Amino acid sequence: MAVQILEIIIFPGFLFLTVFAMIAEYLDRILYARFQNRKGPPWFQPFADFIKLVAKEDIVPECANPFVFKLMPILALASVITASFYIPMWDNKALFSFEGDIIVIVYLLTIPTISFFLGGWYSRSLYATIGAMRNLTQLFAYEVPLFLAILSPAILAHTWSLSEMTVFFNNHLWLLPFNIIGFAVALIALLGKLEKVPFDIPEAETEIVAGSFTEYSGRLLAFFRMAIDIEMVVGASLVAAVFLPFGLGLNPVLGFILYILKVVFVIFLLALLRSVFARLRIEQMMDFCWKYLAPAAFLQIVVCVILKGVLL
Amino acid sequence: MQRPGKMISEVLKHVGKTPATTNYPFEKAEMPEHFRGKLQFLPHRCKGCMLCTKDCPSEAIKIKKVGDKKFEAEIDLDRCIYCGQCVESCFIQALVMTTDFELAALNREDLKMTINEKNSPKPPAEEE
Amino acid sequence: MANEEAIKKELEEKFDFLKDKIIIPRERRLFTEPVEIEDFLKAIEYAASKMDFDILTTITGLDEGESIVAIYHLARKDGTMLNLKSKTPKENPVMKTISNLFNGAVFYERELVDMLGVQMEGLPEGKRYPLPDDWPEGQYPLRKEWKREMLDAKP
Amino acid sequence: MSKLTIPIGPQHPALKEPECFIITVDGERICEANMRLGYNHRGIEKRCEEITYIQSAYLIERVCGICSHSHSTAFIQAVEEIAGLEVPKRGLYIRTLFGELERIHSHLLWLGVAGHEIGFDTLLMYSWRDREIVMDILAMVSGNRVNYGMNSIGGVKRDISPEQADAILKAMDDLEERTKYYIELGLQETTLIKRLSGAGSISYEDATRLGAVGPTARASKVDQDVRRDDPYAAYAELEFNVITDDHNDVYGRTLVRLGELMESYKLVRQLIKNMPDGPIRKKGPRKIPAGEAISRYEAPRGEDVHYVKANGTDKAFRVKVRAPTLANLSAVSKMLEGDYLADVPIVIAAIDPCFSCTDRMAVRNIRGGATEMHNPGSLRNFSIDWYRRRGIDFTDLNKKLMKRLERV
Incomplete structure (x- = not known):
């Protein structure tokens, strides 16, 4: 019990995730900067930002609902950290796992978006309200392709547990290339989930200032930003665990290094994607997700079902 | 022909290149030779014609008589718009512009300069 | 200059009041009194409508002492500019809008209203331009007698 | 969802200058767009009546930072016309050269801003990096990156040496290559085309009716360009094409500006090649005889008009500035109607608005506010107090900081 609590709090739980999330943010920013031929921030920039924000005053708007307003950042942070416990990172086994944990992870990763929506909606500012609406609209667009993309490997592996899935794919490594469409779909949907260009519509700064976060400041904003950073790491870990599960369970040190490399690779792809696109309009985003992304995810399922029928 | 992600190759090419931006306060920026920066007054040349005071668009420069054929200039750097009109108007080159551009100060008073024979650079020997 | 002379001739023939009141300072420029x-x-x-001067570049308001003069700078596609002037007494300056002729004229006319105190008849409703909403009434900055100190004076 | 009224401005991340657009939206669609202008009053026109022509030239130059050469040239052309001054040929060529270099830097700046407004920051970074090439050229020749101070009544102040001319030609080659890449990008990148086409549509009829100017009008097939129609400076002796486009939308405006960049490189090369020898200026008089003149100038954003009336003294009787943005603003409300909220920033940015140009006008506000004045020192003390009340003491840290500052 004590070991588990230690694991939850320090490693690979809360503390490790926080530090890794900051490093991931730095990597994302420096890569983005290098793609744009800029120098980029120094290594401690995310830490400095976080400390600065935590030291600042929290301002709750007068007409906002203080309870919901203050709860939402913590909820977002809590849910993403909880989600990380079910993802096998450098071992075949996650911290916790049971049959059906994929569904739990996907739903836990939805909670941040819902909390952005509620936080924005209850801060009662014009920009935040519009940002909140966009948050929710966008959720409906990317969630289905993301879920379908993660579902298809599960069908192939015939299990609803992520840990068992990685075991299965480690034994059938040659099946991995067949999931390539799903990988692409999941990556793009992850961009939408993390609200990064071209899907940063809910917080499009030139249109609606900062979207749902317009009224947030100080500690609450710091928690939100931390939640997004951790969400990026957890999302990248999820994609790595589902689509790039090779090398797990060999050796803890090797596995750990591989895990870091995989996450960095996913972050690299995310940064690359966000540096080459313009932000879409919300209705263009819906069009894209339903016209191209969802059918692609369906195609992946069809591929998986056929594979399963023919080969296994 | 349209294709998404047209920039990918260009962007990837730039990963290895040296960044175009510099770490400014730590790496000093070089200004071109004829940059219009901080004003410098050469009191030994001034004849006190006051044309610079008259033509200055922002009333940033005042010339005071401090003795027989001796003048001192009061230059308000926070009023100065660095247009170079005074240098233009001065037909004896008693005013020159330097390439010094880092003029920020915490206090307005720090930006007021009084230049006279005592605190100005010694006139170069080749003069007159 | 033949082109400009032709414009001058046409206007003078059409309107008696413009007789000998059109000046051609240089190529492509015509000023009227x-x-x-x-x-x-x-x-x-x-x-x-008849002479193709269909671009209204801007309207300049002038305080000429006795009267307030507005210069309407009209331009044509070939680069010719016709500067028509209208005047109104300064004590009671009233002008009529031309926003029915040129839709873009509204901003320029609001400028006349704010800066010179002209009453513009027929100007569509809208926010004032360019002075702030709490600008003291009866102060028109582009009139010659207006000085900055008047802003500080207690009403 | 009911209708919402959203203020875009006076302070808003999409606008680089204060101006207020009041947008009524139904969901994401815009039903109505109004605007309130005039936040940028500095009293330039009235001030010009109080100072001499020499001083006015600098004040007029500071109407706007980006198109400073446009304004000062337009003003000085009007003054020269009244005074009957014949500017030496070389002076005119250098003036024109600066006008074109300014157009290049302004259009590259616009490209970056447009990229930023549609969330394409990579385009912003690249085009602004490339803009540095032309900024360096401008700084090298004139001594500053903006507000060049090149114009004076009767000519220009600084000559161009052969080495500088070579540097300019080399820079043009680099820029041309980059611009070709941006044109290719504009024709191929899907997200860019998707975001830009259809936004801020305005028909040929509306554009002429509302008096749009510059690239905004030219993207709606309005074939007007003062450089060709009413040639000034050296333009009568130069060969160039007027770029028009029939997309009618922001995409068209982007293509027009990119096309104009290519034309500008051509013009700069011609100017350097054909630059005559001789003096660059003629001494202008301090007192200008009575008279009036109107001068037109094709600024990067459109037609810039200056009217000057002189009364024989060394001060102008009346100076009137009509910046291109004011002419284009009437068209903006028309463009916005029926568009998406997401398109507001790019539609406003697409006319390349310059509100400080627009609001240059009449009064310098000298009323001091009743608010507390803080200088950096007292502000720092205030923040230390604020934190001490919450149990965090920065006094020691602050002392260390002050010591460091003193040492510097």
Whole structure:
């Protein structure tokens, strides 16, 4: 019990995730900067930002609902950290796992978006309200392709547990290339989930200032930003665990290094994607997700079902 | 022909290149030779014609008589718009512009300069 | 200069009040002397509809002492500019809008209203431009007697 | 969802200058767009009546930072016309050269801003990096990156040496290559085309009716360009094409500006090649005889008009500035109607608005506010107090900081 609590709090739980999330943010920013031929921030920039924000005053708007307003950042942070416990990172086994944990992870990763929506909606500012609406609209667009993309490997592996899935794919490594469409779909949907260009519509700064976060400041904003950073790491870990599960369970040190490399690779792809696109309009985003992304995810399922029928 | 992600190759090419931006306060920026920066007054040349005071668009420069054929200039750097009109108007080159551009100060008073024979650079020997 | 002479001739033939009041300072430029507002409206309508002067570049308001003069700078595609002037007494400056002729004229006319205190008849409702909402009434900055100190004076 | 009224401005991340657009939206669609202008009053026109022509030239130059050469040239052309000054040929060529270099830097700046407004920051970074090439050229020749101070009544102040001319030609080659890449990008990148086409549509009829100017009008097939129609400076002796486009939308405006960049490189090369020898200026008089003149100038954003009336003294009787943005603003409300909220920033940015140009006008506000004045020192003390009340003491840290500052 004590070991588990230690694991939850320090490693690979809360503390490790926080530090890794900051490093991931730095990597994302420096890569983005290098793609744009800029120098980029120094290594401690995310830490400095976080400390600065935590030291600042929290301002709750007068007409906002203080309870919901203050709860939402913590909820977002809590849910993403909880989600990380079910993802096998450098071992075949996650911290916790049971049959059906994929569904739990996907739903836990939805909670941040819902909390952005509620936080924005209850801060009662014009920009935040519009940002909140966009948050929710966008959720409906990317969630289905993301879920379908993660579902298809599960069908192939015939299990609803992520840990068992990685075991299965480690034994059938040659099946991995067949999931390539799903990988692409999941990556793009992850961009939408993390609200990064071209899907940063809910917080499009030139249109609606900062979207749902317009009224947030100080500690609450710091928690939100931390939640997004951790969400990026957890999302990248999820994609790595589902689509790039090779090398797990060999050796803890090797596995750990591989895990870091995989996450960095996913972050690299995310940064690359966000540096080459313009932000879409919300209705263009819906069009894209339903016209191209969802059918692609369906195609992946069809591929998986056929594979399963023919080969296994 | 349209294709998404047209920039990918260009962007990837730039990963290895040296960044175009510099770490400014730590790496000093070089200004071109004829940059219009901080004003410098050469009191030994001034004849006190006051044309610079008259033509200055922002009333940033005042010339005071401090003795027989001796003048001192009061230059308000926070009023100065660095247009170079005074240098233009001065037909004896008693005013020159330097390439010094880092003029920020915490206090307005720090930006007021009084230049006279005592605190100005010694006139170069080749003069007159 | 034949082109400009032709414009001058056409306007002078059409409108008696413009006789000998058109000056051609250089190529592609025509200035008129100020005329009364009713006459002016006839002239500008004719110039806009019959002579292809369909670009209103801007309107300049001038305080000429006795009267307030507005110069309407009209331009044509070939680069010719016709500067028609209208005048109104300074004690009671009233002008008529030309926003029915040129839709883009509204901003320029609001400028006349704010800066020179002209009453513009027929100007569509809207926010004032360019002075702030709490600008003291009866102060028109572009009039010659206006000085900055007047802003500080207690009403 | 009911209708919402959203203020875009006076302070808003999409606008680089204060101006207020009041947008009524139904969901994401815009039903109505109004605007309130005039936040940028500095009293330039009135001030010009109080200072001499020499001083006015600098004040007029500071109407706007980006198109400073446009304004000062337009003003000085009007003054020269009244005074009957014949500017030496070389002076005119250098003036024109600066006008074109300014157009290049302004259009590259616009490209970056447009990229930023549609969330394409990579385009912003690249085009602004490339803009540095032309900024360096401008700084090298004139001594500053903006507000060049090149114009004076009767000519220009600084000559161009052969080495500088070579540097300019080399820079043009680099820029041309980059611009070709941006044109290719504009024709191929899907997200860019998707975001830009259809936004801020305005027909040929509306554009002429509302008096749009510059690239905004030219993207709606309005074939007007003062450089060709009413040639000034050296333009009568130069060969160039007027770029028009029939997309009618922001995409068209982008293509027009990119096309104009290519034309500008051509013009700069011609100017350097054909630059005559001789003096660059003629001494202008301090007192200008009575008279009036109107001068037109094709600024990067459109037609810039200056009217000057002189009364024989060394001060102008009346100076009137009509910046291109004011002419284009009437068209903006028309463009916005029926568009998406997401398109507001790019539609406003697409006319390349310059509100400080627009609001240059009449009064310098000298009323001091009743608010507390803080200088950096007292502000720092205030923040230390604020934190001490919450149990965090920065006094020691602050002392260390002050010591460091003193040492510097």
